[in-house]
Amino acid sequence: METPAPATAPVPAEETIASGGHRRSGHVIVVGGGVAGLVTARDLARAGVRVSVMESSDRLGGQVRTIDFADRRVDVGAEAIHATPPHLSALLRELGLWDAPLGSHQGHSLLGHPRGAQPMPAGLGPSGPTRIRPVLESGMLSLPGLVRAGLEPLLAKLTPPLAPDQDISVGDFLAGRFGHEVVRRFVDPMLGSLHSGDVYRLSLRGTAPQLVAAAEHRTSLMRRSAPRPTTNGPTFVSWADGLQTFVDALAADIEGHGGRIARGIAVREIVRAGGRWQVRTSEGGFETDGVVLATPTPATITLLSPLTRAAETLREQRFASVVNVLLALRADQVFQHDAGDRFPLRATPETNGILMPSDAPWTMKAATFLGTKWPHLRRTADGRDDNAFLVRVSAGRVGLHVVDGLDDEELTARLLDDLHRITGVHADVLDSTVIRWPAMPQCEVGHPARVAALRAELATAYPRLALAGAGVDGMGMAAVVRSGQAAAASLIAALS
Structure with a gap:
């Protein structure tokens, strides 16, 4: 179980006044x-702004969540x-x-296909092939x-x-370039x-910004070079x-800067x-110079609607119901296939995971072989070999909404069956949990x-009110961190 850190009281408005009655850099x-909120607060604190983070739950991180499972983190x-x-x-x-x-293991991944799982081709990324x-x-x-x-x-x-x-869906853009079959298969x-x-339906500008320049300037995606690494270390x-x-490092940096x-x-x-x-x-009222809403979209709408009608346009956003099931399987059984099994390509000890197309006739959309992809998870946190192989x-x-209609036991059983049918992996379950x-x-x-229209209205009417997070700027760590940094920069400029 996770142990939440003790709560700390927010900074009252009076604490934004320095000795002598002169206001310091303001209070936000x-x-x-979540990550966006923490990044925002960190940048503000490092710029000398008095900052308080208010989180409604008992933990930080939002959709970053680490738990204790099978004696591992x-x-x-x-x-x-x-x-x-x-x-x-x-x-x-x-x-x-x-x-x-820790870098991930450089194994191979599989893609679901009508003829069974197939190795992912080289030079293939989430936004299509770069090598033909x-x-x-x-x-x-x-x-x-x-x-x-x-x-x-x-x-x-x-x-x-x-x-x-102009905006366009990622699928429509890439289908126009490569054809619909490339979109379906990759x-x-x-x-x-x-x-x-x-x-x-996913926005090209919002979910694949690296392709926007090619769309605007009609450059070939086959000729684009891979991003140059900014470090000599691992990629993931x-x-x-x-x-x-x-x-924890973000939180410590915030508190370390006041x-x-x-x-x-x-x-x-x-x-x-x-x-x-x-x-x-829920704990009373506080005055402040500026506010950043790094909240899920429904909460953002609730807080903004009394201030601007433009917030109501966010109600058009859709949401997916997703579930992750952690499995601890008997390691000595995972890759032992029966002689009668018929799999076009079986998962092996070098398989990092598999991704399935949306039209696949299974509930499972993806599986990560954590015991392969992350070598440190092959053993317990204290270094013991307990014969457990972790799969997510x-x-x-x-x-x-099929996952919403299944309880945890039914869902786990169905995904175990999918995992076996698709990859050949079949082993005794030592432990499992559903998130x-x-x-x-x-x-x-x-x-x-x-979002741009809403931000433009806020910038005019409420310059010391900013938005951040996956709900406004899209999923993915890169997008969320950039969103938090941009929100902090706008507040720092407004407070000046």
């Missing part, structure tokens, strides 16, 4: 203690940090976390699909450019699974105690009071424009 309340939300983006690698260095990160040869040799496309995909460099020049104020199981969404990183290490963090305090209303804000909570199986996509995420926000076409 950050509502929400295991992540049940976000699993790793993709350290390639410069703003992420720089943050890890500033937090002192780049000295001893591995895709041609993968055997995952039909002959017409191969021919259509090979036309991408030509079609890039013939397709009308994306206008600066983009849907990768990007769609990552966001638990419909790639034909975690730590022995999981991503909770990252959350900020305060309060858990178990629900913010019920924010009200303008002269040139300041009143933040009314996930299910649930937007518009599909549900009932409201995974979707950044679909139109959402970035709605």
Whole structure:
């Protein structure tokens, strides 16, 4: 079980006045203690702003959550940090976390296919292929699909450019370049699974910003080079105690720069009071100079609706109900297949995981072989070999509510059966646990424009009120961290 840290009282308004009656850099309340809120508060605190974080639950991190399972520290939300983006690698260095990160095992991943699981081709990312040869040799496309995909460099020049104020779905954009078969076979199981969404509705600008330049300037995706690493270390990183290490480092940095963090305090209303804000909570009211809402979309709507009608447009956002099931299987049985098994490609000790397309006839959407991908999880936290092999199986996509209709026992049994049928993995279950995420926000076409319009109105009417988080700026650690940094920068400028 997780042990929440003791709550700390928020900073009252009077504490923003320095000795002699002169106001210091001002005081800001950050509502929400997820990663976006913590990053915002950290940047504010380091800039000399008095900051208080108010989190309604008893833990920090939002969709970063590390639990004790099978005598190991295991992540049940976000699993790793993709350290390639410069703003992420720089943050890890500033937090002192780049000295001893754990890199994921360089094994191979599988993709679901009508002919069974197939190895993921080289040069393939969530936003499509960057190299045509591995895709041609993968055997995952039909002959017409191969021919259509090979036309991408030509079609890039013939397709009308994306206008600066225009958005399009990731699926439609990539289908226009490579054809629908590439989207079904590669983009849907990768990007769609990552966001638990419909790639034909996910926003290009919101979920694949790295493709926007190619869409606006009609450049070929086959010729784009991979991002240059900003570090000599691993690409995907975690730590022995999981991503909770990252959350704890952010919290420690906030408090080390004079900020305060309060858990178990629900913010019920924010009200303008002269040139300041009143933040009314379950523990009383507090005055402050600025407010950042790093909250889930429903809470953001509730708090903003009395201030602006534009907040109501956020009600168009959809959510996916997602579940992660952790399994501790008998390690000596996991890759021992029966002679009568018939699997086009069985999972092996080098398999990191498998991703399934949305049209697959199974409940399981993805599985991560944690015992392979993260070598430190092969043993208990104290170094014992207990013959346990950990697998994380996930299910649930937007518009599909099958996981909500199954209790934990039924869901675990169904996903175990899917895992066996798809990969051949079958072993005695030593332990299991189910973690549900009932409201995974979707950044679909139109959402970035709605958020931009809302922010523009807030900037005019309430310059010391900012928004941050996955609900407004999309999923993924890179997007969430950038969102928090941008919110902090806007408040620092407004307080000046």
